[in-house]
Amino acid sequence: xxxxxxxxxxxxxxxxxxxxxxxxxxxxxxxxxxxxxxxxxxxxxxxxxxxxxxxxxxxxxxxxxxxxxxxxxxxxxxxxxxxxxxxxxxxxxxxxxxxxxxxxxxxxxxxxxxxxxxxxxxxxxxxxxxxxxxxxxxxxxxxxxxxxxxxxxxxxxxxxxxxxxxxxxxxxxxxxxxxxxxxxxxxxxxxxxxxxxxxxxxxxxxxxxxxxxxxxxxxxxxxxxxxxxxxxxxxxxxxxxxxxxxxxxxxxxxxxxxxxxxxxxxxxxxxxxxxxxxxxxxxxxxxxxxxxxxxxxxxxxxxxxxxxxxxxxxxxxxxxxxxxxxxxxxxxxxxxxxxxxxxxxxxxxxxxxxxxxxxxxxxxxxx
Numbered sequence: 001x002x003x004x005x006x007x008x009x010x011x012x013x014x015x016x017x018x019x020x021x022x023x024x025x026x027x028x029x030x031x032x033x034x035x036x037x038x039x040x041x042x043x044x045x046x047x048x049x050x051x052x053x054x055x056x057x058x059x060x061x062x063x064x065x066x067x068x069x070x071x072x073x074x075x076x077x078x079x080x081x082x083x084x085x086x087x088x089x090x091x092x093x094x095x096x097x098x099x100x101x102x103x104x105x106x107x108x109x110x111x112x113x114x115x116x117x118x119x120x121x122x123x124x125x126x127x128x129x130x131x132x133x134x135x136x137x138x139x140x141x142x143x144x145x146x147x148x149x150x151x152x153x154x155x156x157x158x159x160x161x162x163x164x165x166x167x168x169x170x171x172x173x174x175x176x177x178x179x180x181x182x183x184x185x186x187x188x189x190x191x192x193x194x195x196x197x198x199x200x201x202x203x204x205x206x207x208x209x210x211x212x213x214x215x216x217x218x219x220x221x222x223x224x225x226x227x228x229x230x231x232x233x234x235x236x237x238x239x240x241x242x243x244x245x246x247x248x249x250x251x252x253x254x255x256x257x258x259x260x261x262x263x264x265x266x267x268x269x270x271x272x273x274x275x276x277x278x279x280x281x282x283x284x285x286x287x288x289x290x291x292x293x294x295x296x297x298x299x300x301x302x303x304x305x306x307x308x309x310x311x312x313x314x315x316x317x318x319x320x321x322x323x324x325x326x327x328x329x330x331x332x333x334x335x336x337x338x339x340x341x342x343x344x345x346x347x348x349x350x351x352x353x354x355x356x357x358x359x360x361x362x363x364x365x366x367x
Contacts, residue, residue, distance in 0.1 A: 002026075008034035010207050012045045012064070014185065018056045027207045028179040036210035042066040042095055043206035047199050047239050048182055050074060054081060054088040055190045062095035067241035070206075071095060077238050084228035085195065111176070111208065111215040113201050114139040115146060116164055116273040118294060119218035122258035123249045125265060127216070128171060136216065139168045142204060144180040145197070146276050153278040160283070163271040170267045178204055198231030202239035202246060209244040219250045225339055226251065227332050255340065256297050256347055263303035270308050286311040287318055293344070296357060300347045314353070319360035338365055 002009040011026035025048060029037065042064030053060040074093045082088055112127070114120045127136045141164045143149065147157050161177060168175035182200050183192070190196045198217065205215040217236045226232065233248040240246050250258070262268045274294045275284040284291050295314050298304040305312045325334045325341075341361050348354040 003031075003034055006031050008037055010037050010039070010041075010044070014045075014049065016056065016058060018058070018189070023185050024181075025185055026181055027204060029207075030177060033176070033208075033211070036208055038210060040064050041207070041209070043070055043209065043241060044203040046070060046074070046093070046095060047203040047206055048185070050077065050091075050093065051081065051088075051196050051199050052186060052189050053091045053093075054078060055195070057089040057091065059092045059094065062093075064095075065098040066095040067243075068097045070239065070241050071097060073238045073240075077235065080235055080238070081195075109137045109208075109212045110134060111138040111140050111205060111212045112136045113205070113215065113217055114141055114164060114167075116141075116160060116167070116271060117218075118255060118258050118262065118272070118274060118297070119220050119250055121262050121268050121272060122253060123216050123218040124167075124171070124173075125261050125268065126250075126253075134214070136173060138174045138176050138212065139164060140176045140178060140204065140208075140215070142178045142180065142201075144178075144183060145200065148183070149179065149181060153281055156278050156281040156283070160273060163273065167267060167271055176208070180204065193230055194228065196230050198229075198236050199239065201231065202236070205246065206239070206241070206244065209241060212244055214245045214247060216247045216249045219248050221251065221336065222254050223251045225336050227336060254343055255293070256300055256343060259294070259297035259303070260301045263298065263301040263306070266306070269303060269306050272307060272309050284309050287315075289322055292319060292322070293340075296344050296348075296361075299357075300344070314357060316353075316356045316360050319357065320363065322360075322364050325365055341365055 002011065007028050007030060009026050009028045011024055014023040014025050027044065042062040043066050046062050046066050049060055071093065078090050082090060112120060112124055114124065124136060141161065143157050147160060148154055165175050186196050201217055205212060217231055219233065233251060236246045236248040262272065273283055274290050275288060276290065277285050277288045279285055295304055295310050298307050299314060304310065325337055345358050345361055348358050
């Protein structure tokens with residue numbers, strides 16, 4: 001672990017026959033969090049490396065000790081992933097087990113991986129309204145996932161962090177800004193969405209198991225639309241240990257229902273962020289498919305004109321210009337998107353604007 005006046009960094013050197021040189025994987029936390037970090041904790045590195053090892057076909061050896069529960073779960077994790085995807089190999093995992101007597105801690109925190117998007121906002125707001133006994137106490141905001149470290153949108157980070165901090169302060173939660181270079185390791189090897197991002201989230205949470213006893217991962221699909229993906233209600237809980245439980249949340253609500261809850265909170269409407277493209281470091285571009293789908297949900301909820309992070313009008317010409325679903329996506333992805341767009345079409349009304357949007361979405365779905 002590396003410490004300075006501003007941060008604490010948990011790190012490990014990764015060696016692989018597939019890497020030209022050893023890779024230093026790190027997780028950087030604000031100063032003050034060093035008391036929750038343990039240099040003998042191998043759990044985050046097991047989670048970060050298992051899927052990569054399955055892709056490269058190499059034995060995974062972790063020098064630091066790992067949770068017996070997590071180590072045992074690697075068999076089931078592999079079985080699940082192998083049943084979903086071709087191109088992966090079953091690999092051997094070698095690591096010393098943590099002494100069970102060392103696992104007794106007094107964690108009091110419940111975390112939520114918070115990106116400022118629809119899914120994580122929904123989980124936060126639902127928790128505030130419905131589950132005070134399992135109250136989310138910490139919002140984990142990660143730089144190095146959708147906001148890259150050294151790429152085109154890195155200048156976006158300060159404004160998004162300000163928004164995340166504002167939300168945390170508004171709801172009296174604690175923000176945990178985390179930075180990691182994990183995608184520099186994973187992106188050349190495995191696909192982020194279908195294979196990896198759930199394990200990457202778990203790796204960050206496992207680094208904080210001295211603070212947290214539970215961590216929510218917000219899901220993006222309803223139960224009826226679930227398909228193999230890097231974060232999934234069957235997969236995410238398997239990254240748990242004896243002292244930290246991962247909870248996949250939100251499969252009961254579709255995107256429209258989630259936005260309807262979000263629209264009740266002005267602070268959410270002033271900070272909501274879904275865009276991955278961020279041209280010229282824009283908070284939301286308002287033009288990409290994800291932005292447009294979110295804007296349609298806000299329109300259906302009667303809240304688009306109240307949401308200051310998006311244009312207040314839907315440009316139907318942009319919808320008409322979207323590629324057909326049949327272009328560049330797998331049959332499984334097409335089925336999920338088709339069902340999602342059908343939900344939007346059924347929820348829209350009969351005003352001239354709604355009918356234009358419906359027609360554009362129907363054309364988008366046509367082959």
